[in-house]
Amino acid sequence: MTTPVVLVERPVQFKGSALARRILRWAGWQLDFDGLPALQGVIAVYPHTSNWDFPLGLLAKWAFGLDVVFWGKDSLFKLPVLGAWMRWLGGVPVDRSTPGGVVGDMVRRMQEARAEGRMLWLALAPEGTRSRVPGWRSGFYNVCVGADVPLALAHFDFASKRVGVSTCLRLSGDREADMAEIAKAVGWAKGYRPQLAAPIRLT
Numbered sequence: 001m002t003t004p005v006v007l008v009e010r011p012v013q014f015k016g017s018a019l020a021r022r023i024l025r026w027a028g029w030q031l032d033f034d035g036l037p038a039l040q041g042v043i044a045v046y047p048h049t050s051n052w053d054f055p056l057g058l059l060a061k062w063a064f065g066l067d068v069v070f071w072g073k074d075s076l077f078k079l080p081v082l083g084a085w086m087r088w089l090g091g092v093p094v095d096r097s098t099p100g101g102v103v104g105d106m107v108r109r110m111q112e113a114r115a116e117g118r119m120l121w122l123a124l125a126p127e128g129t130r131s132r133v134p135g136w137r138s139g140f141y142n143v144c145v146g147a148d149v150p151l152a153l154a155h156f157d158f159a160s161k162r163v164g165v166s167t168c169l170r171l172s173g174d175r176e177a178d179m180a181e182i183a184k185a186v187g188w189a190k191g192y193r194p195q196l197a198a199p200i201r202l203t
Helices: 018-026 053-064 080-089 099-116 139-147 175-186
Strands: 030-032 040-046 068-073 091-094 120-124 151-157 162-170
Touching: 018 030, 018 053, 030 053, 040 099, 040 139, 040 175, 053 151, 053 162, 099 120, 099 139, 120 139, 139 151, 151 175, 162 175
Parallel strands: 030 162, 040 120, 040 151, 068 091, 068 120
Antiparallel strands: 151 162
């Protein structure tokens, strides 16, 4: 049986915003980040239970210096001002009625980025919503396996006020083994509304 591999080396380093780091620290947040293992990959953020997660995530993105893209509801991108702002932040519109097409497109983009030596990291919340759901959507997993890129696990822990990337993995393709390792890596994080956090399993 194959098992996921924890990636310890973080050769891809960034210079983030000192102002964003000061704002987070002024608000009492501790930052956990020491780089990424490759130029391409997926960042899965857990848990996602509140509207506060978005501004916290943006500040962390700027504080760490991360240049990432993220999926968003396609309806948001149709609004003139909001849509332009979402694209400026790195948003990619998603029609949720065709998830297979979205995953396939992202796999292709990851492969092209690798061939060209470009950075491309996709950040998303696998729960897909702030409401409690039975588990994680599989899009993040299918992109990682399909494009053969690492998974970075990011935490929003409101209990200890820690935000950052805790663990990076090379997934094995064995869903049960991979999700067990993911649960071990971020299952401890408590969201703003802990009761809304989804179980760490694929649905």
